[in-house]
Every structure is written in structure tokens, then in C-alpha cells.
Amino acid sequence: MPAPAQFRQLRLEGVGRSFGAMQALSDLTLEVKRGEFVALLGPSGCGKSTALNCIAGLLATTSGSIWLDDTRIDTLAVEDRGFGMVFQNYALFPHMTVRANIGFGLRMRRRPRAEIAARVDEAIRTVRLETQADKLPGQLSGGQQQRVAIARAIAIDPPLVLMDEPLSNLDAKLRLEMRQEIRRIHQGLGCVTIYVTHDQDEALSLADRIVVLRDGQIRQVGTPAELFARPARADVAEFMGFRNRLVGRPAGAGKVSFGDATLEGVDMGIGDAPTALAAIRPDDLTLAESGIPATVEAIEYRGRDFFGSARTSDGVELYFRSHEALKIGAKVKLAAEPSKILLYPGDAT
Amino acid sequence: MRSGVPLKARLAARGLDGVTLLVIPALVLLVGLFLYPFFYGLVLSFMPKDGTLLGNYRKFFSDPFLYETIQTTLAIALPVTIVNLVAALPVAFRVRRLQHQRLVTTILVLPITLGTVLVAEGMLNYFGPQGWFVRTLTLLGLGSPSSIRLVHNYWGVFLSLVITGFPFTFLLTLSYVSGVDTALENAAATLGARAAARFRTIFLPLLAPGLAITFCLSFVQAYSVFPSAVLLGAPAGPTRVISIAAYEAAFEQYDYSLASAIAMIMAATQLVIVVAVLMSRSLFYRGPAAGAKG
Numbered sequence: 001m002p003a004p005a006q007f008r009q010l011r012l013e014g015v016g017r018s019f020g021a022m023q024a025l026s027d028l029t030l031e032v033k034r035g036e037f038v039a040l041l042g043p044s045g046c047g048k049s050t051a052l053n054c055i056a057g058l059l060a061t062t063s064g065s066i067w068l069d070d071t072r073i074d075t076l077a078v079e080d081r082g083f084g085m086v087f088q089n090y091a092l093f094p095h096m097t098v099r100a101n102i103g104f105g106l107r108m109r110r111r112p113r114a115e116i117a118a119r120v121d122e123a124i125r126t127v128r129l130e131t132q133a134d135k136l137p138g139q140l141s142g143g144q145q146q147r148v149a150i151a152r153a154i155a156i157d158p159p160l161v162l163m164d165e166p167l168s169n170l171d172a173k174l175r176l177e178m179r180q181e182i183r184r185i186h187q188g189l190g191c192v193t194i195y196v197t198h199d200q201d202e203a204l205s206l207a208d209r210i211v212v213l214r215d216g217q218i219r220q221v222g223t224p225a226e227l228f229a230r231p232a233r234a235d236v237a238e239f240m241g242f243r244n245r246l247v248g249r250p251a252g253a254g255k256v257s258f259g260d261a262t263l264e265g266v267d268m269g270i271g272d273a274p275t276a277l278a279a280i281r282p283d284d285l286t287l288a289e290s291g292i293p294a295t296v297e298a299i300e301y302r303g304r305d306f307f308g309s310a311r312t313s314d315g316v317e318l319y320f321r322s323h324e325a326l327k328i329g330a331k332v333k334l335a336a337e338p339s340k341i342l343l344y345p346g347d348a349t
Numbered sequence: 350m351r352s353g354v355p356l357k358a359r360l361a362a363r364g365l366d367g368v369t370l371l372v373i374p375a376l377v378l379l380v381g382l383f384l385y386p387f388f389y390g391l392v393l394s395f396m397p398k399d400g401t402l403l404g405n406y407r408k409f410f411s412d413p414f415l416y417e418t419i420q421t422t423l424a425i426a427l428p429v430t431i432v433n434l435v436a437a438l439p440v441a442f443r444v445r446r447l448q449h450q451r452l453v454t455t456i457l458v459l460p461i462t463l464g465t466v467l468v469a470e471g472m473l474n475y476f477g478p479q480g481w482f483v484r485t486l487t488l489l490g491l492g493s494p495s496s497i498r499l500v501h502n503y504w505g506v507f508l509s510l511v512i513t514g515f516p517f518t519f520l521l522t523l524s525y526v527s528g529v530d531t532a533l534e535n536a537a538a539t540l541g542a543r544a545a546a547r548f549r550t551i552f553l554p555l556l557a558p559g560l561a562i563t564f565c566l567s568f569v570q571a572y573s574v575f576p577s578a579v580l581l582g583a584p585a586g587p588t589r590v591i592s593i594a595a596y597e598a599a600f601e602q603y604d605y606s607l608a609s610a611i612a613m614i615m616a617a618t619q620l621v622i623v624v625a626v627l628m629s630r631s632l633f634y635r636g637p638a639a640g641a642k643g
């Protein structure tokens with residue numbers, strides 16, 4: 001029984017996968033509506049690829065279930081799921097032309113020849129590869145191969161498109177270009193796209209919703225804006241670019257003291273923890289009249305502003321932004337606006 | 350010196366440097382132990398006892414006792430090679446996915462270290478009329494020692510070539526099978542290709558060139574069979590292979606010229622098969638069997 005082409009939602013219920021004693025993924029529960037673009041974000045080894053392979057059927061789950069509406073799909077063989085998958089190394093068939101690669105899924109479905117030709121042409125147009133259709137993958141550039149991989153995955157008109165770090169092998173410029181391309185293709189299809197990445201910029205710019213994974217567990221699910229502004233936990237904050245992490249003593253009502261200096265910030269659930277951790281983006285930490293005293297250790301010019309690192313008397317390294325060039329060894333005071341400082345319980349990692 | 354560039358640098362630009370000198374020992378061996386004897390034999394084969402140029406070749410192709418050895422050898426070597434290849438392919442596919450790949454590979458490859466004579470001696474006992482194999486079959490009522498004849502005939506040679514040839518064929522096949530990126534198989538599966546279709550559309554075309562090479566090397570090994578054809582076969586009749594004919598000419602009739610001619614004919618017939626198989630490779634894709642990048 002193949003997966004239904006029209007559906008309302010994809011549902012993961014407590015999906016887990018262990019390799020021997022190692023729990024690579026545990027209790028992944030998630031609902032994705034049709035048309036949504038979801039990014040699975042996390043550092044390497046966080047279980048995001050495991051999750052994707054479980055959905056694709058390339059890896060059996062060890063617990064939980066996966067549903068498309070009322071059809072259970074985690075018990076279906078990978079061949080019967082009919083999901084389009086884009087692999088990290090593209091996995092194009094090297095002995096087939098671009099056209100044959102894209103038509104492979106349709107040929108396996110024994111569709112009439114005319115229909116295959118029409119749909120392959122359409123997929124080729126979608127990824128703008130009209131002039132390369134009769135070449136072998138080896139004759140294409142990385143970006144073009146990527147487009148073939150996407151076209152091959154979408155040619156079978158899948159309810160679900162799974163992408164496993166598809167841009168990680170491309171250079172920076174091409175990556176930006178393909179990002180827009182992927183978003184455009186997704187919007188044109190109206191399917192569910194699940195996109196695995198370790199790059200938060202990619203996740204933020206592409207996804208409707210981001211699932212942050214760490215150690216095989218969901219740490220936060222939210223829109224890009226939510227995740228960017230208010231990471232729920234200190235480890236998520238670190239991953240979302242809050243590089244500065246200062247441990248201090250809670251001083252009541254959203255305040256944390258660090259020796260002489262006190263910072264005011266947004267209370268993200270300190271509760272009655274004995275210590276608090278202040279997380280600040282380097283972008284938001286600037287020179288101020290009063291703030292954390294530190295000694296400048298390095299400074300570099302990055303276009304509009306200078307970015308530098310400084311060390312506090314406790315030996316904590318801080319990254320900050322400055323309008324002016326500073327001398328190495330200069331004594332500075334660093335602070336940020338209260339809305340840009342997130343305060344977490346200090347025992348959290 | 351014509352230009353300001355030192356001689357050493359100019360030689361290096363043409364690919365000649367100190368490292369090139371390391372080729373010399375191999376070159377000496379190649380010339381001394383292969384090229385010289387080969388051409389010596391070639392010339393010798395055109396100097397038969399009867400004094401004509403093509404006397405040996407005329408003799409070979411007019412005497413059924415001699416020219417039929419080609420057919421006899423092919424009748425052993427071709428089926429053995431095909432059986433080995435067909436048997437090695439699924440084993441290689443399975444071993445590729447094993448965790449203890451090394452252990453299994455070692456066990457499978459062990460016969461290669463034994464040598465054909467040792468295997469032949471063992472087989473004479475094991476497959477002989479009083480051997481375990483025949484006695485077990487007899488016990489199970491599947492035949493009698495007189496009806497199951499597995500040595501001193503075609504099957505004796507066949508079995509020994511399978512036993513000694515399989516590890517070699519398997520090792521080569523395994524390396525080609527391992528060379529196919531598993532992501533390709535996964536990609537084909539997500540696109541709806543079942544195992545049989547994946548084998549037919551992905552693996553077979555990508556493996557074909559490698560399997561052709563494997564076939565050639567295994568075939569050449571089987572074609573030059575000698576010890577087991579003598580020890581396990583019926584060297585006077587059904588397993589009178591071409592190397593036996595050459596041996597008899599050289600060491601029983603002391604006609605080195607005829608023996609050389611037979612050796613040349615042996616080489617030529619092998620070459621025909623090998624060239625035919627390798628030419629068929631051009632029908633297939635020949636490139637890296639991995640995703641083109643990454």
C-alpha cells in the first residue's frame with residue numbers, strides 16, 4: 001500500500017532509534033502540516049540524519065510510529081513510501097544521463113513513456129537545467145548536480161521531500177543561490193519538506209519551523225524568529241549564535257551580578273537556580289560606560305564594524321562589536337541592551 | 350647548455366627524475382624473465398624439426414589429439430570462471446554488509462594460500478571413492494561409490510578449479526562491489542526500485558567493467574590449469590588440457606620447438622577470449638562508481 005499522495009499532515013509519534021546501547025534518537029514527536037518546510041537543526045551527531053533516514057525508511061525505527069494522516073508509514077518498505085530524498089553527496093547514478101536520472105523513479109513506477117517524458121521535462125524546467133539534460137552527472141558542476149538530485153526527488157511527485165544537508169558540498173556563493181532555489185521549488189510543489197542541516201543560517205532562512213535536536217532529543221521547536229530571538233535553553237542559545245556565556249549570581253528580577261558589574265536581561269527561567277548564565281550575541285555586546293570589565297585581546301575589521309575578543313578578570317573570553325579600532329591590551333567595559341541578554345539557569349549546559 | 354635551465358630540471362619536466370630510476374629493477378626483471386623468454390619461444394616455435402616455418406602450427410592444427418586440447422581446456426575454464434563469478438557476486442554483496450568483514454574474507458580466501466597441489470591431494474581423499482563426501486552421500490542413500498565419481502574425471506578438475514579459483518574471483522569482485530557507493534542503492538530504493546531492479550539498473554551496469562576484468566583474470570588462471578588436471582583429472586582423455594600437450598611435447602618428446610608453438614597457441618586463444626570480453630566493456634559506462642562528487 002503506497003503512501004497517499006494527498007494528505008493533511010505528517011505525524012511522528014515518539015520515534016526513536018538506538019544502535020546497540022547508543023540511543024541516537026529518542027522520543028521524536030512532531031506534527032508537520034502539508035506545505036510546511038521544517039528544518040532539523042543540530043550539531044553533528046545530534047540525531048538529525050538518523051531522524052531523516054527513519055522517515056525515509058532507510059533506517060528502521062526502534063520505537064514509535066510515523067503517520068501520514070491515518071496511514072502508518074514506518075512499517076512500509078522504503079520503496080513503497082514514495083518520498084523524494086536528496087542526499088548529501090547527491091547520489092546521482094553516474095551511468096545515466098540527467099534525463100535518465102530524473103526519470104528513474106517514474107520508470108520504476110512503470111508510467112507510460114509519454115508521461116515520463118513530460119514530467120521529466122517539467123522537472124528539468126523547474127530546476128532550470130534545460131541545456132544539460134543529456135549530459136552525464138560527471139560532466140556537471142556541483143550546483144548543477146544538486147539541481148539534478150532535487151529534480152529526481154520531485155519528479156515522482158512525492159508527498160514528502162527529504163533533504164540531507166544538500167548544500168554542504170557547495171561553495172558559499174552557490175549555497176546562497178541554491179537556498180533561494182530550494183525555497184522556490186518547495187513553494188511551487190506544496191509538499192512537506194524536511195531539511196536536515198547543521199547551519200543555523202540555512203535553517204533560519206529556509207524553514208517555516210525549526211526543530212533543534214541535540215543528543216538525539218528535541219530541544220526546541222519554533223519559528224525561525226522565535227528561535228533567533230528567544231532560544232528556550234542555554235544550549236540552543238549557544239547554537240543560535242549566542243557565543244558569549246557569562247556565569248553569575250542571580251540578583252533578583254531579571255538581574256545577574258558578575259562581581260562588581262550587574263547586567264539586566266530577559267529571564268528565560270532562572271527560577272531559584274544558585275547561578276545564572278547570561279547569553280549574548282557578539283553583535284549585541286558593545287562598549288559601554290558601565291558593564292563587564294575586560295581586556296582586549298584581539299580586534300579585526302569586518303566591513304562596517306570591528307569585532308574583537310576580550311578577557312574578563314575571571315578568564316572568560318567575550319566577543320564584542322565596536323565602532324572603533326581598539327588597541328590590544330586596552331581596558332574596556334562591555335554591555336548590551338537588556339532585551340538582548342538572555343538569562344538561563346546556570347547549571348544548564 | 351642551450352638554456353639557463355639545468356639538465357636535471359629539464360629532465361624532471363619530462364617526467365624523468367630520481368624516482369624514475371626505481372623502475373629499473375622491475376624493468377630488468379620484466380625484460381629478463383618475461384620479454385626475452387617470450388620472444389625466444391616465439392622464434393623457437395617457427396623453427397620446427399622439419400625445417401619449415403609453420404611446421405609446428407600445421408602439425409598442431411592437423412592432429413586432433415593436439416588441437417582438441419583447446420576445446421577441452423575451454424570446456425573446463427569457461428564454465429569454471431562463470432561459476433566462480435556467479436557464486437562470488439552474491440557472497441561479495443553479503444560480505445560487504447557484514448560487521449566482521451575481515452574475518453569472513455580471511456576464511457573465504459584461505460584456499461588461495463594452500464596451493465593447487467595440496468588442494469588436489471586433499472580432494473583425492475575427500476572426494477575419492479572412500480572419502481568422507483562420497484561415504485556420506487552413500488549413507489544418505491543418494492548414490493553409491495561406483496555411481497558418484499568426483500575424481501579422475503572432468504568434475505575433479507572442475508571442483509578443484511572452483512575451490513582454488515573462487516577466493517581470487519571473490520576478492521576481486523568484493524573490491525568492485527565495495528566500490529559502488531551505498532548512497533546510490535539508497536537513492537534507487539527511495540525512488541521505488543526493489544532489490545532486483547536495483548541490481549539490474551544500478552549495480553550491474555556499474556559493476557560490468559569490473560566483472561569483465563575479474564572474468565578475464567579468473568579465466569586466464571583456469572585456462573592454464575596443469576597440476577589438478579593431471580592429479581584429479583583424466584589427463585589422457587577428458588581433461589587433456591592444452592598445458593598437458595605442451596608439457597608432453599617438451600618433456601616427453603623433447604620437442605621444445607613444438608612445445609613453444611603450443612604455448613603460443615595457448616596464449617593466442619586466451620588473448621582472443623580476453624580481448625572479446627574487454628571489448629564488450631565499451632558497451633558499458635566506465636567511470637567512478639560513486640556519486641560523482643562528495
